[in-house]
Amino acid sequence: METNELRGLILSLLGPRLRRSGLAADALRDDQNLLESGVLDSFAFVQFLQVFADRCGFELELGEIDPASLTTLQGLIDYAQGLRD
Amino acid sequence: MALNTASFAVFFAVFYAVYALVLSRPRHKLVALVAGGLSFYAAAGIEHVPLLLLSLAISYGFGLAIERARADRARRRRRLLLGCTLSLGLLAVFKYTGFVTSTLDAALETLGLAHALPALRVVLPVGISFYTFQSVSYLVDVSRRARPAERDLLRFAAWVTFFPPLVAGPIVRARMFLPQLEKLSPPEWLDVRRGILLFALGLAKKTVADLVAPTADALFRGASSASTLDAWTGLLAYAAQMYGDFSGWSDMAIGCAAVLGFALPRNFDLPYLSASPVEVWSRWHISLSTWLRDYLFWPLGTRHPYRSLIVTWTLCGLWHGASWMYVGWGLYWGVLIALTHWLNAHLGERVVPRAAVVVQLPLTFYLWLVGLALFGAATPGDTLRIVASTVRGAQPSVLDAAAALSLAGVGLALVVPHAVDWLVLRRPAVAERAPILWGLALAGLVFSIAFGEPGQQFIYWRF
Numbered sequence: 001m002e003t004n005e006l007r008g009l010i011l012s013l014l015g016p017r018l019r020r021s022g023l024a025a026d027a028l029r030d031d032q033n034l035l036e037s038g039v040l041d042s043f044a045f046v047q048f049l050q051v052f053a054d055r056c057g058f059e060l061e062l063g064e065i066d067p068a069s070l071t072t073l074q075g076l077i078d079y080a081q082g083l084r085d
Numbered sequence: 086m087a088l089n090t091a092s093f094a095v096f097f098a099v100f101y102a103v104y105a106l107v108l109s110r111p112r113h114k115l116v117a118l119v120a121g122g123l124s125f126y127a128a129a130g131i132e133h134v135p136l137l138l139l140s141l142a143i144s145y146g147f148g149l150a151i152e153r154a155r156a157d158r159a160r161r162r163r164r165l166l167l168g169c170t171l172s173l174g175l176l177a178v179f180k181y182t183g184f185v186t187s188t189l190d191a192a193l194e195t196l197g198l199a200h201a202l203p204a205l206r207v208v209l210p211v212g213i214s215f216y217t218f219q220s221v222s223y224l225v226d227v228s229r230r231a232r233p234a235e236r237d238l239l240r241f242a243a244w245v246t247f248f249p250p251l252v253a254g255p256i257v258r259a260r261m262f263l264p265q266l267e268k269l270s271p272p273e274w275l276d277v278r279r280g281i282l283l284f285a286l287g288l289a290k291k292t293v294a295d296l297v298a299p300t301a302d303a304l305f306r307g308a309s310s311a312s313t314l315d316a317w318t319g320l321l322a323y324a325a326q327m328y329g330d331f332s333g334w335s336d337m338a339i340g341c342a343a344v345l346g347f348a349l350p351r352n353f354d355l356p357y358l359s360a361s362p363v364e365v366w367s368r369w370h371i372s373l374s375t376w377l378r379d380y381l382f383w384p385l386g387t388r389h390p391y392r393s394l395i396v397t398w399t400l401c402g403l404w405h406g407a408s409w410m411y412v413g414w415g416l417y418w419g420v421l422i423a424l425t426h427w428l429n430a431h432l433g434e435r436v437v438p439r440a441a442v443v444v445q446l447p448l449t450f451y452l453w454l455v456g457l458a459l460f461g462a463a464t465p466g467d468t469l470r471i472v473a474s475t476v477r478g479a480q481p482s483v484l485d486a487a488a489a490l491s492l493a494g495v496g497l498a499l500v501v502p503h504a505v506d507w508l509v510l511r512r513p514a515v516a517e518r519a520p521i522l523w524g525l526a527l528a529g530l531v532f533s534i535a536f537g538e539p540g541q542q543f544i545y546w547r548f
Contacts, residue, residue, distance in 0.1 A: 063383075067383050069231075
């Protein structure tokens, strides 16, 4: 998937959460921390990651990667693209 | 050595004088920190110093070994597993040997093989849980490439033995602290002032905890005959005691570190103003709950998050104490938190009205009190009796002058520390104005000197 596709996928998965937190999708910055900004809590984060991994077609092992690196839009895009490359 | 003792005051004064002498020499500062940390730990039990050094050696050595095996995934994972097993193995031997043998003994007794095992009593080295957790987080972070392995043994030892949080937290991760030891900035006057304020307020909170402790103890001793008023007064006292004791320790540790020029993570954020079980645990013992999230809940897997959550909290209960009551307490919170997440997931895009907080706040606090009844009672039966007494006591309630005074005192013990913390955390610009800061610090010290009993043990020392 290309960057824009990945971004679109992430924003569509986060849609309900963004609306609940009163954030517009285009207002979410690439470096905004999804946990600290209250879009996701730690539990919703793992549920979101699993759906994201399934949709992108990779196996997620949170024992192997630093979860903190996946808490931003840019971090998620970089991770998914890194796996593809 | 507890932070609320005269001996600590003397120790800190001597240490600070030495530290001030070497402020411009980074290597000497590290040596002073390690020597200070080891002396502090030795004062709590010199026989356990070799254990601290062994834990330090394991995490230092395995950190380097894991980093060397970065290119070889299987080898890296084996080294990580071995390093964590050794670190956690030390904790398991000292903390759970008695629990395992007594559980096995009870099981054998039911099979008619009573007293088959010798009763083993192993003295728990103070702080072992905290430095073990720090060690595990370091090894996992190196394996995840979240930070490089530390090569400088002296700097590494200064992190592990840093004395303010050494015996009862907060849990200080290497990725937060080692960069500070690389810079070794001298303390700024603003941090020193803030540190003094936090230390004085922490001391005052500990004094509050000790003052209400007898009321809480009386409830747990007489659980079977408690009236409704006794149950409420006792549980509220226990809530005030737990908060004052543990957040008091954390404030003192953070304050000491700030005076030395180091920042430690915040460990409490007004937990009794939470509107759900999930929120409580994002505000209480934050360094532990985030540790559990990052190093247990997330690695357990994303396929079955509810199961991972229950396992994490059951283990959290077992960490708090080697007994089935603590396991039950962990399970209680695991179920409540899972239920909260389940409800949240089913709310979809619906927003909970702000007014609901009027119900959520007292309900969450009541659930907290029920959890405390489980945490403090000797048996499940006592817990049930105490919780039942909050609705209908074993005896009629009599609100005489003594009972009213006791309830008012407990109410103050709950409200005042939270109110002061609210000012410090939510209005720092106001709290740090010189007259307010020094007024609060002085009030905290005077209150502690007037009403405190120096040297009263901290509850979290036993974890």
